[in-house]
Amino acid sequence: MVTGVAAVAVAVGLVVGAGPGTAAPATFPDHQVSKTTADGWRVTAIKADEKVRSVAPLNQSPWTREGFLSLRGEGRITGAGRTAVSAGTITAGFQIGCNTDVTSGITLGITAGPTAQMSISWPPALIVGAQANGNISTTLKPGTIANIPFGTKKLAGPSAGLTVDGVHVKVDGCLGPVAVRAYTTLAISTPTNDNTINVYGQPHYL
Template sequence: MRLRSLTTSVLGFLAVAAMGAVNTGAAAAEPLADKSREITTDDGWLMRITKTGENLDRYPNLAATPFTREGFVSLKAAADIDGTGNAPVNTGSVSLGYQLGCQVDVTSGAAIGLAIGPSISIGVTTGVGASATVSPTVYLKPGTITSIPFGIKPLAGRHASITSDQVHIKIDGCLGPVSLRSYAQVNISTPTADNSLAVYGDPIYL
């Protein structure tokens, strides 16, 4: 009797979570607040990173399954180096992407040579820049946060930016909330110091 009660409770939780997942997919576009941070480095440079134009369009997934989330995200990261530092900037880069988390893994079975768990597919193309890098498919572990870079661009001057517009994002094999948090980061290196500065968006749910 106790086993039956436990099984019924678990099935009830799965049903409610699945219904919530389907309803979440029908939400409308959601614009998000711009964020910016700046610091002065030890060698005198004013370093700034800005996240703008972030937007999430949620869509019911084409497979009509409660274990898949689908949507389109837009995001821009801009880095600026100002001032008159006392050491030259040798290298630098700007990057942007998302941190994602899955609450419950509902995948099963085994795959040779692949991690088992919810998978994320990102529709970023490598055409955003010769030096841009992307990770098109990543496997999540429940209870962990996984960073998905959309692009990394070297600084060729005092300003650089990366813009990703209507990027397709799909997460399979996840039950319950799927959380997203954007990030934008700038890194610079001089002969006397290395500095990194990041800004994060507000958490959202796909």
């Protein structure tokens, strides 16, 4: 029986300064996707202010990847639709992929095949006016991707957004690259149609 676990922990915190072995945050272009719904509304999902900063892991393990993520997601509704929009949400987050679990043969209280255990926790108050998803846990099999929403905000008008800054990511027990990809999702509903659009960033490696 193969035993093992690879863990990913994510938490939000403000990053002040840079310690030894850190690199300046890499910034990436903003992207947006616009579509016209069947009701005639023009909807736009925006991924903005994305930053990825890889740092040397505090535990100095060759099997650990660590970094900090920042992102803003925005949603806009324009035009003159035939039916009123009754609800809408904007969600922003990252997709995180672990390439290969290297903890086989180490027993950590889990008797199963290779998996990557991911957990997310941060104070919801850091995202004012939005619903932050704290205390999330999920299981990744190596070679798959987890879709991790960092927060969701309801639209109270034609536009809304949310920002997360300094999201701490630590991946243990992974061999090879750990990839992250930002995304923003805008979903709206009318009495006659539901529409969802997504915009994605490029994959980056910790």
